Amino acid sequence: MAVVKSSRGALPRFLLPLGILALLTLATLALAITTGSVSISNAELWQVLSGGGEPLHRTLVFELRLPRALSAFGAGGLLAVAGALMQVLLRNPLADPYILGLSGGAAVGALTSMLLGLSAAAVSGSAFIGAMVSAVTVFGLAHGTGSWTPTRLLLTGVVIASGWGAAITFMLAVSPSDQLPGMLYWLMGDLAYARSPWPALIVLGLISIIMLPLGRSLNVLARGQMQAAALGVSVRALEWTIYIAASLLTAFAVVTAGSIGFVGLIVPHMLRLVLGNDQRLILPAAALAGGALLTLADTLARTLIAPEQLPAGVITALIGVPTFLYLLHRSR
Amino acid sequence: MLAAKNLIIDIPERSSGTPLSFAIKPGETWGVLGPNGAGKTTLLHTLAGLRKPRSGTVELAGKNIQQLRRKQVAQQLAVVFQNNGEGFPATVLETAMIGRHPFISPWDIESAEDLAVARAALQKLELADLEHRLISTLSGGERQRLAIATALSQTPKLWLADEPSNHLDLKHQVQIMELLAEQATANCGIVLCLHDLNLAAQWCDKILLLYPNGDACWGDADTMLATPALEKLYNQPLRSIVSDGQRYFIPLSSRNSGL
Numbered sequence: 187m188a189v190v191k192s193s194r195g196a197l198p199r200f201l202l203p204l205g206i207l208a209l210l211t212l213a214t215l216a217l218a219i220t221t222g223s224v225s226i227s228n229a230e231l232w233q234v235l236s237g238g239g240e241p242l243h244r245t246l247v248f249e250l251r252l253p254r255a256l257s258a259f260g261a262g263g264l265l266a267v268a269g270a271l272m273q274v275l276l277r278n279p280l281a282d283p284y285i286l287g288l289s290g291g292a293a294v295g296a297l298t299s300m301l302l303g304l305s306a307a308a309v310s311g312s313a314f315i316g317a318m319v320s321a322v323t324v325f326g327l328a329h330g331t332g333s334w335t336p337t338r339l340l341l342t343g344v345v346i347a348s349g350w351g352a353a354i355t356f357m358l359a360v361s362p363s364d365q366l367p368g369m370l371y372w373l374m375g376d377l378a379y380a381r382s383p384w385p386a387l388i389v390l391g392l393i394s395i396i397m398l399p400l401g402r403s404l405n406v407l408a409r410g411q412m413q414a415a416a417l418g419v420s421v422r423a424l425e426w427t428i429y430i431a432a433s434l435l436t437a438f439a440v441v442t443a444g445s446i447g448f449v450g451l452i453v454p455h456m457l458r459l460v461l462g463n464d465q466r467l468i469l470p471a472a473a474l475a476g477g478a479l480l481t482l483a484d485t486l487a488r489t490l491i492a493p494e495q496l497p498a499g500v501i502t503a504l505i506g507v508p509t510f511l512y513l514l515h516r517s518r
Numbered sequence: 519m520l521a522a523k524n525l526i527i528d529i530p531e532r533s534s535g536t537p538l539s540f541a542i543k544p545g546e547t548w549g550v551l552g553p554n555g556a557g558k559t560t561l562l563h564t565l566a567g568l569r570k571p572r573s574g575t576v577e578l579a580g581k582n583i584q585q586l587r588r589k590q591v592a593q594q595l596a597v598v599f600q601n602n603g604e605g606f607p608a609t610v611l612e613t614a615m616i617g618r619h620p621f622i623s624p625w626d627i628e629s630a631e632d633l634a635v636a637r638a639a640l641q642k643l644e645l646a647d648l649e650h651r652l653i654s655t656l657s658g659g660e661r662q663r664l665a666i667a668t669a670l671s672q673t674p675k676l677w678l679a680d681e682p683s684n685h686l687d688l689k690h691q692v693q694i695m696e697l698l699a700e701q702a703t704a705n706c707g708i709v710l711c712l713h714d715l716n717l718a719a720q721w722c723d724k725i726l727l728l729y730p731n732g733d734a735c736w737g738d739a740d741t742m743l744a745t746p747a748l749e750k751l752y753n754q755p756l757r758s759i760v761s762d763g764q765r766y767f768i769p770l771s772s773r774n775s776g777l
Contacts, residue, residue, distance in 0.1 A: 273606075399624035399625050402619060402622065402624070403624070405616060406616045408605055408608065409616060412597075413597075413616075415588060416566060416596070416597040417672070418593070418620035419619070458607070462612075463606060463607055463608050463612060464612070466627075
């Protein structure tokens, strides 16, 4: 009898919310594809997807709107999963993916290439390098000689982040005025320059799969380093894995869409309020919900004051700031 | 079961100490006594393999605990820590469930059996009604009982508990000590860091005295719990009284010593 392991009860508990979120994701993607300067009805969208439809619609869907919507989905999912991981790593429900200065490093990289007038690909590449430089610096300094406590990691990250902040302000101050709008849009987070959605989606998929068997260990780590070690978790290896995974997720998100704020903070936080604290559910749920939220935000950003476009980060901040303050107030 | 061999625990700025060599046998309850800062917690963590010793070894079932995989250790040995309730939000049941972690493979999820073990542990510590409460809403005593319930659902052969009676009211103190005695009867080895000499006198077979300078001595409870030795250990005058064949220690102060 001891051999029979019944998993009934646990799986449906995970599948129902994930199913609902998957439907929600499809709905936001459909909305993103059908809304815009030329609106496409659901019937027309079906024709396009099944291989027919008007050429204009085909171009709109496959070359413009779908790649952009998928980029938004990818970036949002990356940020939300990175946020969920950071929150466990720092045992702080209010941590976000940028808290350790990653977005600052990416921004300095991206702005430098913009100042030098390099191509969009170079901007993405140097943003990625900037993010990694920041991640490695924080990792090395926080590790130092002593132990790697969450407080030490957090303080190191916050100080490095403010250093990047100063560098960004300096670069904005010395930049020619015609380049400023592009830079500010990048800093706010904007999907207008999103290139291929595939890097983001592939990284999101890969890291989600790697994290799947680690989910229960994350639950144990959430109870503290000592307790986790006493329960058989190799804490240091797990923490390094989380840190590296969260850094990669954030770097790819930032490269895809600039430093979009709040998705990585509020999505995991809200999911935990609704779905509880089991990371095995929270991580895939965060991938879907974060993706859906940013897809929706980007759709709003390009339609609210059309033909003008807002950076998507403005929308996520407009949604995020009041939500966050409300959650903070609620959590005593 | 668990043995210390020439063990010197690593405490910063302590030059040396008595090398500890003892073996905890199944069914024994050891009490570690010592004043604040003597290194009781450090010793407990070193015995659990969570801290490296300065020298010497800790052996679990004949193998150096530092070289065993943490998961193997966790399948045999549970630690009850002094500070609980830190960390992330989680419910009472989720917390008790993590005691099953060492027994579930990474790709598996908890079975109905694991759930039953965790529920039984909560029941035993009178926490069953709080199953869905968040830890942050629990009182200190309830958290302490939850920590013990988590260890209980780990079904360990060895218990290392750091002041398990912390925060507990008298009834629950007795309940916890009875639970640990029950575990000892079921052939578990138990190590407790204690501040309460009377609990030590009542429940422990073996006593280890740990002095702030690193000196230590250990042996049977009857011989170790001598008033002069304890007075020296705590640098505090004591009076010992016997009632119904049980010894009790009372700290003396200017108020009750008649000085």
